[in-house]
Amino acid sequence: MKKKNITARQKLVALLLGVFLFLLAPAGQVSAEHRRGRGHMGPPFRHGQVIAKLPHGHRTIYVGRSPYYFWDGIFYSPGPRGYVVVSGPVGGIVASLPLGHSRVSIGGGIYFTFGDTYYRQVPQGYMVVSPPPEVVVQPPPPQIYGTVSVIANRLNVRSGPGREHPVVFYLQQGTILTIYGASAGWYYVQLPNGQYGWVMERFTTMLGFPAEG
Numbered sequence: 001m002k003k004k005n006i007t008a009r010q011k012l013v014a015l016l017l018g019v020f021l022f023l024l025a026p027a028g029q030v031s032a033e034h035r036r037g038r039g040h041m042g043p044p045f046r047h048g049q050v051i052a053k054l055p056h057g058h059r060t061i062y063v064g065r066s067p068y069y070f071w072d073g074i075f076y077s078p079g080p081r082g083y084v085v086v087s088g089p090v091g092g093i094v095a096s097l098p099l100g101h102s103r104v105s106i107g108g109g110i111y112f113t114f115g116d117t118y119y120r121q122v123p124q125g126y127m128v129v130s131p132p133p134e135v136v137v138q139p140p141p142p143q144i145y146g147t148v149s150v151i152a153n154r155l156n157v158r159s160g161p162g163r164e165h166p167v168v169f170y171l172q173q174g175t176i177l178t179i180y181g182a183s184a185g186w187y188y189v190q191l192p193n194g195q196y197g198w199v200m201e202r203f204t205t206m207l208g209f210p211a212e213g
Helices: 002-024
Strands: 059-063 064-073 076-080 082-086 103-105 107-116 115-122 125-129 147-151 154-158 169-170 176-183 186-190 198-200 202-207
Touching: 169 198, 176 198
Parallel strands: none
Antiparallel strands: 059 064, 064 076, 076 082, 103 107, 107 115, 115 125, 147 176, 147 202, 154 169, 154 198, 176 186, 186 198
């Protein structure tokens, strides 16, 4: 009986050691690594889109004397009517990369990509760089995540995912919306008039998901 108990204890120790070594394994063992979490939906890339107020939690970076604002993989530049979605400014450094980035090996160099922006790791974080010469960048089309119908009598459309963002439009019950992104209980949607905004998920009902495969 004592020998059996020792054997079981040895197996348990070996199992815990294996889990510990797995957690310590470096993440860069493969040439391409996708880090998008299941169910994560980031805002779409729409260069030139203007928002009235920056998203909560954004970070300010400078390239030379020019300020840029970074949030969830998207760069904004100040404009006359608000903040404009722009391409990643070459030379800009961010402390961390957004969920959903990829790690790729191109021409013997390691790059990190998110959307059409390329980064190289530097001591301060990750620097925006020009695409490698052999890479032809084509911005990905916005991905549709489904459609919803408004169930509230009147629903606010806001400029960002949160009540602190200003209301930019109102929707009536039964309005059909196309989902292009989501963040913590909010949907980023296209309105019937072609404009975009954020609505609370709980005041909508899902109608369908796009076909896959």
